[in-house]
Amino acid sequence: MDELDTALLRMLQNDARRTNRDMAAELGIAPSTCLERIRGLRDRGVITGYHAEVDLKAIDRSTQAIISIKLRPQAMAVATAFQDYVNQLPETLAMFMVSGGSDFLAHVAVKDTQALRDLVLALAKRQEIADIRSSVVFEHHRRSTIMPLR
Numbered sequence: 001m002d003e004l005d006t007a008l009l010r011m012l013q014n015d016a017r018r019t020n021r022d023m024a025a026e027l028g029i030a031p032s033t034c035l036e037r038i039r040g041l042r043d044r045g046v047i048t049g050y051h052a053e054v055d056l057k058a059i060d061r062s063t064q065a066i067i068s069i070k071l072r073p074q075a076m077a078v079a080t081a082f083q084d085y086v087n088q089l090p091e092t093l094a095m096f097m098v099s100g101g102s103d104f105l106a107h108v109a110v111k112d113t114q115a116l117r118d119l120v121l122a123l124a125k126r127q128e129i130a131d132i133r134s135s136v137v138f139e140h141h142r143r144s145t146i147m148p149l150r
Contacts, residue, residue, distance in 0.1 A: 001046070001148050004029070008037055009046065013145040016050045053144075061109040064093070064137035065116050067123070068102040072130040079103060082128055091119055102131075 001009075004027065011023050024034035041047045056062055069086075071078055079097065086106050087095050094107040110116050116134060124132050 004037060005041060005046070006147060008034065009041065010145055010147060012038070012047065012050075056109045060111050061091075063112050063116055064107065064109045064140055065134045066137060067106040067108060067120060068131075068133045068135070069104040069106065069123070069129060070101065070131040071103045071128050073128075074103075078128050082126070085126075086123075089119075091115075107137075 007027055008023060011018060011026070020035050020038070021031050024031040027034065038047070056064070069082075071082060083095055083097065083104065086092055086104070089108075091108040091110050092106055093109050096105040096107075097103065098105055108116070108119060110119060113136070116136070120132060120134050123129060
């Protein structure tokens with residue numbers, strides 16, 4: 001990753017709909033150079049996709065929570081099956097396998113606290129869950145631009 005790759009990465013993360021010609025002009029490079037560099041970023045797996053950001057309130061999912069889950073037994077097959085299950089739930093935004101007191105943290109978004117309660121109670125019925133706790137997210141800030149560390 002050189003300075004040009006980093007600049008292109010920043011531009012695309014800020015607005016993935018920018019044209020190749022616009023980015024090339026801003027950087028003072030030929031459009032063909034810009035296009036080739038972006039292809040290189042995709043080919044190397046630096047850019048893995050382009051996504052539309054959705055306002056959770058606009059789709060009636062304004063209540064977010066982090067659900068902390070401890071499993072039993074401590075077996076990879078159990079963990080993998082559980083992770084696959086939670087990842088397919090429509091409420092799930094992200095799933096993290098972690099160290100410490102929990103095995104997983106699930107970031108979810110639902111309509112309201114009643115829907116959160118229903119989700120937690122449904123999860124708690126699963127026999128592989130030893131402990132489950134939820135924390136409502138009051139504010140969520142996510143960086144829109146992620147750059148390489150130097």
